Amino acid sequence: MRIKTYEVRSMPEALARIKQDLGPDAVILNIRRIKRRRLFGLLGDKLIEVIAGVRDRERTSKTKQPQAPGSPKIVRVSETEHVMESSEATSTDTGMRRLLDDLHDHLNKLGIHRELAQRIVFMLDDIASTQMTQGIELNTQEIRSTFIQRLEQIIPIAGEISLTNGERQVIALVGPTGVGKTTTTAKLAALYSILKRRSVGLISIDAYRIAAYEQLKTYAEIINLPVQLALSPRGAREAVENQTNCELVFIDTVGRSPSHEMHMAELQSYITAMQPDQVYLTLDATTKYMDLLEVYDKYRQTGVSRLLFTKLDETLSLDSLINMAYRTKQPLSYFTTGQSVPDDIEVASHTRLFDFMIHEKHLQAILDQMKE
Template identity: 30%
Template structure:
């Protein structure tokens, strides 16, 4: 491949030069603007640098007349026997010849040794058409290097094109596989009993994600086939069994007797402060445990006053901390108590910076727990985002609030299936300490499926 660089005023001028010098098979590799000349970096003229190349195999040799080969001239020096020219500077004069013929050479019997008369001086005239190593321009090396670079780029481009074609083929295969799986599921749904479709539709209306609805339908249909009964009552019982099997490991144990510190985390507006007051009253009045409160919620207006009011009603101590360094002092003051509830600030926990900030306030240990508080009135996408942020820090306890403010409970299935949470309590009102109770999977299943007598 032959590569050549042109510096011109515009590209059209370069195109004409390329066609004249490299032929119509040449192509342009690169164009760029440069500035040349000037004085002290000023008054430089704008030019265009165009790099073109052509495949040498594609260049047709031009028919030019053959130049006659110039033979080297050979100049000879006449011998001394010939009559020398008087003006020849290469031959000895007569005076010099006579001096060589005299003594002391005559006495010694030796003849004087004169310069060789047969000396021939050959002068070769250099052939201007013969290339030499010194006549190879420096840019030929650059051209060879550039040609190798162009070849490497072309090979990389071919490989990338093949890779792109393979990726497109794989994507098409995945799309076809998903389409076939979807068609198979649709065919399976058509063959399912109407009773199974009824309860599957009910779960979908409750906000359960489609993938879990499909698993539910397949599991219920399999149970009905084993029983040989596809009636509404049988399908309802099978649906309950499937959902309970999903929730049997979800129920938590409440506040363990060995636990000493419980941290409550969660976004704004989920009811952490009210929930802490309910649990503090339940542990203090029903279980006769000495309870203390710590709050780090200094961002929300009147948050400290709200918790202080509950502490005064229950006659339990309260400590307020503004930084992690003050926690040591607060724990020391409450060291003689059986149980400590700690309230953290509600923040936008979709932001991982806030999650790490609240995590720095949590005191790890064998006698501590951290409970994530979420509201049933929030969107499932927001709940999952917040949950994923805290799961990374080892949080696996969940407390759900505001069950009385919604009729959609599918979010519970989505959360426990994806994050494997344990749920100890749910709340369903503002009354302290009445509107809180342990999580009951059977109650949730009844809320999800509804009452079959109502259909």
């Protein structure tokens, strides 16, 4: 076996060098943090020592050798490609490993998807060790803000509706009954017409329950906006065409159980007729993750392009919401936090997601460990 030792600043750097020297079949035998003393023993650089090896015959063979039961976990360099791409590193310092394992357990207990929990732990480890190896004075705020920025790579957030001058945006809210589509439509309409002074149009689609139209109309009268009621896909298309002077048009659709096949087909025909620029799948944050996945599967045919979560005020758990954004890769748009129109709405942010998943005490414990 050929064995080489590398002293590097990050795991991606180690993996690139090992792959180049020893090939994709090389295995990582050990990783530990080390301090390299500079001249006069001052200001030690914090580095990672990685020992890697390759069996002589493996330098040419592509077949994997089965691992003996009970032997330590050996990671092939070729299997760590995803780690390199996302520049996430691993740490095997015992103390640090234990802390990161605890954090992983904590995320699992919160209900965070296993794979996502793993990525979060890798990312946190990488951020902390990169800051340390670059000699940046460590504090929890720095780590927190860097992490929040990097969270974008794994949980997409669309942010607020962006309006380009002269271009009209048509946004449809779809989703199961009672999630808060009409209330949220009213909140968004008020926000954009009153606070942002944009010209807003409203369309209600409800062939069955005239009450839903009345509900939106009541809000619209307070905000001082007209609402058009569409009772057929054709009528809905005409309603959209009529709103040419508006910069923003919101379409409130009526909810039904997603298992109601006829409703889904009908909703689909309305959406096809109206061709909205964005379809916001509106979901209740208190719903279980598995049920949300089911709802998503039914509604995705309507061309869902954003997720909007309501009723965050009714739950302390954001796991379903986070898992949905991670799993579906659909960007999060807004969160609603109560029944008050228009106050109880906020633009989705990574900060809220971070604060749910990772607490100050986790960051402090990691920093204390790294400073040892």
